[in-house]
Amino acid sequence: MSDARVTDLPEGGLGQPGKKTRSPAGSAKLSEVAILAGVSEATVSRVLNRKYGVSARTREQVEDALRQIGYERSLKGEIVLVLVPGLKTPFFGEMCNAIESELSPHGLRAVIGPVLPGSVYERDYVEAFVDTGIVAAIFLSSSNTLTNADDSARALLESRGVPYVCVNGAFAAGNSPVFSTDDWRAAELAVEHLYGLGHRRIGMSAGPVGNIPADRRVEGFLNAMDTRGIDGAEDLVLRHHFSVDGGRHAADALLDMDATAIVASSDDMALGAIRAITRRGLRVPEDVSVIGYNDSFILEFTAPPLTSVSQPADHLAQAVARTVVTMVQNRAVRTDEIFMEPTLHVRLSTAPVRAD
Incomplete structure (x- = not known):
């Protein structure tokens, strides 16, 4: 130890x-x-x-x-618990790998805990590892992203004096460093790109209500549409789970409302939208343009390659790791939320609106 x-x-x-x-x-x-x-x-x-x-x-x-007195805790061989909502989404796998790579030179080791955010499993992970002596925890889009989640895992860490960092959302009752992608800006980038291609009937396949990043993307989408003088954007926002099926159901409704472009809140939702579009005999992007969110090298190989807004995984991981090291060494850190800039990666799933 x-x-x-x-x-x-x-x-x-x-x-x-x-x-x-x-x-x-x-x-x-x-x-x-x-x-x-x-x-x-x-x-x-x-x-x-x-x-x-x-x-x-x-x-x-x-x-x-x-x-x-300037005391710093030694870091050698210490464990950092990373709570993440599964590893099926490439972004989370990339983030976990990047965090581990950043912590390793400091003698810290990341242990990944795939959990359903705000569930009993999240607290179980924390209870188990607090008793074995973790030095810090990272809430990577876990219960910290839900407005009404059970935050007993956070409370347990605080009661034991274990520092923690949040990614993409803060606990209402917490007081920890938070690093987030600027989701308002992410929505603005997507709308700006589609508007420049001539689209005006732009719909949004959004994540569930109460998910902080999803709510922020919806707010950014509506602001971007309002700024461009497009009325009725609220009617073109459909809320579903972050999944292929969720994206498919949202896209079906948006297509019934004559949307010519869809901004999805995740790449899975975007792929679900493409499925809904092609099942109607329509084409992407000739008939309907689609933009995803998170981005991954895998999207280069979809049909068509998917335009997506990328979260700055490397920058997030670096900031999180630096802050964890600082906190474990018993030094002061900022506890306000710091936002990082997303990037739009344009591929072949977006094109100018149809002439008709």
Whole structure:
């Protein structure tokens, strides 16, 4: 385990400011931290080892004292739990790989927990790994993306003093760093591209209500349509699950409303829209244009290759990993939400609107 464990330091200290090594001579001891924090040495030990039985206020007092003396936790061999809604979507697999690659040079190892966001499985993962000593957690589009989800997993991490980072949405009751793709901008990029091709009956196959990224994309879509003077855009927004079937059902309804282009909230939904279009004997993009969201190299090989808005996976992973390392080392971080720029990758699923 980490050499931050107090049991490794029966006679020594906690290390010089800015150092990861410890020397008994001239270094801060548990007793000094206890005095500075106004608690017992046993309490300092429990905080360092992330044990039960310490109130949030007392834990913060000890953490403040550790920061004042410049103590950094050692990172070697430590585990970071990544909670993700499955790995079938290429974006999540790419993000997990990128996060692991960024953490590895710092001696951290990512353990991936595929969960249904906000479910009992999410809390089960956290309970299991908190007891075995994780140093941080990452909510990668998990319960942090749902407005009314059970956030007991977050509460458990906070009660144990385990830092966490959120991706693509923040907990209403949480206070952690958040890194998100600018979903309003993502919708604007899609509408801008289609509008430039002459489309005016642009529909949106959106994710479910209460999903923070989906709600933001809908808001961005409606703003983009309103800015261009297109009325009635609200009627052209259909909400379904992030799946091929969800995209197919939404597209069927949008085609009945004479949509000439569809902006989908995921690549799966976009592929479902293409299925609905071709089943009607229509063609993509000659009759209807389609844009997806998330982007993957696999989209180069669909028929036709799918135009998609790309999330900045590498930049998100780098920011998340840097922040995790900083938090584990007991240094202060920003806790506001930071937005990153998406990119539109134009392929062959979009074309100028039909002349008729």
